[in-house]
Amino acid sequence: xxxxxxxxxxxxxxxxxxxxxxxxxxxxxxxxxxxxxxxxxxxxxxxxxxxxxxxxxxxxxxxxxxxxxxxxxxxxxxxxxxxxxxxxxxxxxxxxxxxxxxxxxxxxxxxxxxxxxxxxxxxxxxxxxxxxxxxxxxxxxxxxxxxxxxxxxxxxxxxxxxxxxxxxxxxxxxxxxxxxxxxxxxxxxxxxxxxxxxxxxxxxxxxxxxxxxxxxxxxxxxxxxxxxxxxxxxxxxxxxxxxxxxxxxxxxxxxxxxxxxxxxxxxxxxxxxxxxxxxxxxxxxxxxxxxxxxxxxxxxxxxxxxxxxxxxxxxxxxxxxxxxxxxxxxxxxxxxxxxxxxxxxxxxxxxxxxxxxxxxxxxxxxxxxxxxxxxxxxxxxxxxxxxxxxxxxxxxxxxxxxxxxxxxxxxxxxxxxxxxxxxxxxxxxxxxxxxxxxxxxxxxxxxxxxxxxxxxxxxxxxxxxxxxxxxxxxxxxxxxxxxxxxxxxxxxxxxxxxxxxxxxxxxxxxxxxxxxxxxxxxxxxxx
Amino acid sequence: xxxxxxxxxxxxxxxxxxxxxxxxxxxxxxxxxxxxxxxxxxxxxxxxxxxxxxxxxxxxxxxxxxxxxxxxxxxxxxxxxxxxxxxxxxxxxxxxxxxxxxxxxxxxxxxxxxxxxxxxxxxxxxxxxxxxxxxxxxxxxxxxxxxxxxxxxxxxxxxxxxxxxxxxxxxxxxxxxxxxxxxxxxxxxxxxxxxxxxxxxxxxxxxxxxxxxxxxxxxxxxxxxxxxxxxxxxxxxxxxxxxxxxxxxxxxxxxxxxxxxxxxxxxxxxxxxxxxxxxxxxxxxxxxxxxxxxxxxxxxxxxxxxxxxxxxxxxxxxxxxxxxxxxxxxxxxxxxx
Numbered sequence: 130x131x132x133x134x135x136x137x138x139x140x141x142x143x144x145x146x147x148x149x150x151x152x153x154x155x156x157x158x159x160x161x162x163x164x165x166x167x168x169x170x171x172x173x174x175x176x177x178x179x180x181x182x183x184x185x186x187x188x189x190x191x192x193x194x195x196x197x198x199x200x201x202x203x204x205x206x207x208x209x210x211x212x213x214x215x216x217x218x219x220x221x222x223x224x225x226x227x228x229x230x231x232x233x234x235x236x237x238x239x240x241x242x243x244x245x246x247x248x249x250x251x252x253x254x255x256x257x258x259x260x261x262x263x264x265x266x267x268x269x270x271x272x273x274x275x276x277x278x279x280x281x282x283x284x285x286x287x288x289x290x291x292x293x294x295x296x297x298x299x300x301x302x303x304x305x306x307x308x309x310x311x312x313x314x315x316x317x318x319x320x321x322x323x324x325x326x327x328x329x330x331x332x333x334x335x336x337x338x339x340x341x342x343x344x345x346x347x348x349x350x351x352x353x354x355x356x357x358x359x360x361x362x363x364x365x366x367x368x369x370x371x372x373x374x375x376x377x378x379x380x381x382x383x384x385x386x387x388x389x390x391x392x393x394x395x396x397x398x399x400x401x402x403x404x405x406x407x408x409x410x411x412x413x414x415x416x417x418x419x420x421x422x423x424x425x426x427x428x429x430x431x432x433x434x435x436x437x438x439x440x441x442x443x444x445x446x447x448x449x450x451x452x453x454x455x456x457x458x459x460x461x462x463x464x465x466x467x468x469x470x471x472x473x474x475x476x477x478x479x480x481x482x483x484x485x486x487x488x489x490x491x492x493x494x495x496x497x498x499x500x501x502x503x504x505x506x507x508x509x510x511x512x513x514x515x516x517x518x519x520x521x522x523x524x525x526x527x528x529x530x531x532x533x534x535x536x537x538x539x540x541x542x543x544x545x546x547x548x549x550x551x552x553x554x555x556x557x558x559x560x561x562x563x564x565x566x567x568x569x570x571x572x573x574x575x576x577x578x579x580x581x582x583x584x585x586x587x588x589x590x591x592x593x594x595x596x597x598x599x600x601x602x603x604x605x606x607x608x609x610x611x612x613x614x615x616x617x618x619x620x621x622x623x624x625x626x627x628x629x630x631x632x633x634x635x636x637x638x639x640x641x642x643x644x645x646x647x648x649x650x651x652x653x654x655x656x
Numbered sequence: 657x658x659x660x661x662x663x664x665x666x667x668x669x670x671x672x673x674x675x676x677x678x679x680x681x682x683x684x685x686x687x688x689x690x691x692x693x694x695x696x697x698x699x700x701x702x703x704x705x706x707x708x709x710x711x712x713x714x715x716x717x718x719x720x721x722x723x724x725x726x727x728x729x730x731x732x733x734x735x736x737x738x739x740x741x742x743x744x745x746x747x748x749x750x751x752x753x754x755x756x757x758x759x760x761x762x763x764x765x766x767x768x769x770x771x772x773x774x775x776x777x778x779x780x781x782x783x784x785x786x787x788x789x790x791x792x793x794x795x796x797x798x799x800x801x802x803x804x805x806x807x808x809x810x811x812x813x814x815x816x817x818x819x820x821x822x823x824x825x826x827x828x829x830x831x832x833x834x835x836x837x838x839x840x841x842x843x844x845x846x847x848x849x850x851x852x853x854x855x856x857x858x859x860x861x862x863x864x865x866x867x868x869x870x871x872x873x874x875x876x877x878x879x880x881x882x883x884x885x886x887x888x889x890x891x892x893x894x895x896x897x898x899x900x901x902x903x904x905x906x907x908x909x910x911x912x913x914x915x916x917x918x919x920x921x922x923x924x925x926x927x928x929x930x931x932x933x934x935x936x937x938x939x940x941x942x943x944x945x946x947x948x949x950x951x952x953x954x955x956x957x958x959x960x961x962x963x964x965x966x967x968x969x970x971x972x973x974x975x976x977x978x979x980x981x982x983x984x985x986x987x988x989x990x991x992x993x
Binding site for chain 2: 139142144194198199202206207211212215216256539541542543545597598
């Protein structure tokens with residue numbers, strides 16, 4: 130538990146992605162099996178323990194700590210599990226070091242009646258950081274800012290094996306991943322995934338640039354709409370049905386409606402959407418499904434999921450990925466003709482002769498559910514990652530609004546000395562009829578390092594109040610904010626939430642009174 | 657005034673804690689005629705007193721920080737040497753907090769009261785250790801008086817810092833430390849762990865380090881952090897006041913990891929709130945166990961609590977059958993100095 134808890138502790142405080150990768154790869158390099166495998170499982174949400182932890186801890190702590198002192202401590206610390214880890218009256222010395230693997234394997238095989246005494250024994254022998262890590266582990270939610278993708282990237286970094294190869298074997302393996310670590314450390318063969326429903330790394334696109342658009346030959350490309358959902362891979366092989374996100378997370382449990390209907394022997398690529406009849410629902414509706422680990426019957430009915438298919442990777446045992454896109458497309462259409470599973474359709478082709486014609490279509494695309502256009506080379510094989518020159522995305526022009534900077538917050542890591550996170554607002558009429566600003570969004574990117582320095586200076590010179598790391602500034606500076614769309618939100622005072630807001634331009638020249646009003650933003654809501 | 661009625665001869669007014677039969681204050685907040693000063697931190701050693709009594713180390717700290725420790729006269733008193741002030745005897749006893757820090761023992765008509773000042777029980781190579789003084793009334797600090805505060809071994813935190821320095825050799829480590837005490841203790845702990853590179857200092861920390869060295873505390877090679885090229889600081893440890901590590905001053909450092917050596921770092925929300933990436937739990941104050949054990953060991957029948965989280969400590973004191981009282985002194989900062 131010592132090295133695992135030290136790792137979690139560092140990760141929890143480390144904002145930088147690269148630093149996290151270094152901490153993780155050092156851990157994988159220096160920790161023996163099977164502990165590192167269980168750590169990997171814990172970090173990638175692969176461990177579940179069914180135990181009534183809250184109740185057990187409540188009973189244990191009540192017997193050990195004066196309730197008044199516990200209450201005062203809990204109020205100060207702000208988190209019950211952390212308070213218990215810190216307050217537990219134990220020495221943590223003079224015992225055999227407790228291994229992570231021992232904890233995991235013991236809990237997995239223990240009778241529920243044994244948990245209180247096991248937990249007591251462990252809490253007694255661990256130090257405060259280890260106790261904190263133990264409780265986090267048992268709750269099943271580490272929350273140290275490590276995604277499964279990041280953990281796999283660290284494995285790739287440490288082992289010098291391609292990330293795509295690791296992602297491909299990932300879902301066929303289970304904790305403590307002995308085969309995986311044997312392969313990654315050069316002591317074993319690559320685990321075989323033949324015929325398994327495992328994740329095949331997706332082919333991704335590049336944002337097209339104007340000069341590329343000017344030189345591409347329309348005859349070499351096929352255009353499709355870029356649907357505004359979540360890119361997914363759906364697989365049904367060897368009796369396993371799976372739905373994977375773009376980064377290889379298994380999201381099957383959240384979307385039984387689209388997974389269940391998939392016939393045997395296929396791997397498909399498509400866009401996950403919420404669709405009512407033939408209408409694509411706003412992205413917000415899909416978001417509500419994604420955020421739930423298990424889905425209620427009511428939700429299935431009110432927010433029905435759908436996959437709009439882009440590509441086919443396997444049919445039966447045949448790997449179609451080496452075929453040109455145009456061939457795969459034919460296979461996809463033929464396959465769909467035969468099986469036509471409900472809650473799927475094939476994304477249609479957008480016909481065009483010239484780039485000028487395409488540009489017109491692109492500019493006119495304001496319909497809900499369309500994010501822009503995709504351009505795919507007719508002869509592209511299905512390549513993992515983001516290969517150059519094959520697939521282009523051409524996102525429709527962003528929406529723009531002029532908003533006034535209201536609050537600035539210190540960044541983290543490299544930006545910790547800069548006020549780099551901005552909350553901005555638009556005008557509306559206050560209760561007395563006077564115009565007032567209401568916050569509509571927050572962003573910390575879109576500007577250059579040079580601009581960040583200028584903004585930081587401006588904020589320090591125009592602060593009217595400060596609360597911890599946050600400064601309230603005079604409402605004088607206008608940002609032109611770019612965003613993809615805007616939705617209704619009950620969680621925000623303004624009643625709206627923007628998608629991907631970024632600072633497009635800093636309007637040093639524009640008076641704040643001339644910034645936009647809230648109504649301008651609400652008029653852009655597409656629901 | 658009755659000796660066994662402590663609050664008849666030790667009183668609290670807006671300037672601080674006053675000993676009536678001796679005619680002096682201990683660590684007064686406002687300027688007074690006579691002050692006994694426990695140690696040199698600015699919330700205890702204020703400017704403007706007419707006469708000041710303290711250890712010679714504390715007087716030196718006050719001279720360095722305030723220019724002059726007193727308007728009219730100073731008197732140095734060595735640890736353990738009694739001094740008569742009227743019918744009162746005053747003795748200064750090591751408190752183990754920082755260089756020169758003292759508990760103030762006040763004896764009057766056979767009754768003994770000890771004002772702890774700030775103190776800690778754990779080892780510190782830069783100052784003499786806390787000594788238990790049996791007394792009737794113990795007046796204690798309570799900065800970390802919650803049972804979640806158990807400071808652990810400071811050397812383990814230094815090991816953590818050195819591991820990070822080895823793991824991120826391409827970055828500087830900017831460690832926030834208070835200038836008097838924490839700074840020198842951390843340097844001494846780093847030296848004890850075998851770290852013999854130069855340690856780089858923010859300009860505000862130099863003077864206290866020089867002072868410690870003049871009293872025989874060796875700190876190894878120290879260099880100013882302002883001046884050298886950015887590259888020279890790569891992979892190095894830089895100490896700076898807490899306010900500087902996350903602000904503009906730190907921009908001169910090569911991609912720094914921000915650390916903070918403080919007892920508050922035990923609580924995650926405190927570290928996160930300040931944007932600390934490497935919290936080091938190193939405190940110059942007593943933790944919960946030290947506070948409660950010290951109270952028991954002094955044998956005091958009554959305990960007064962000066963500043964900090966007095967609710968929890970008073971609850972504990974009352975649960976052990978002693979009399980307890982919160983003094984609510986003004987002007988004490990909620991800082992781990």
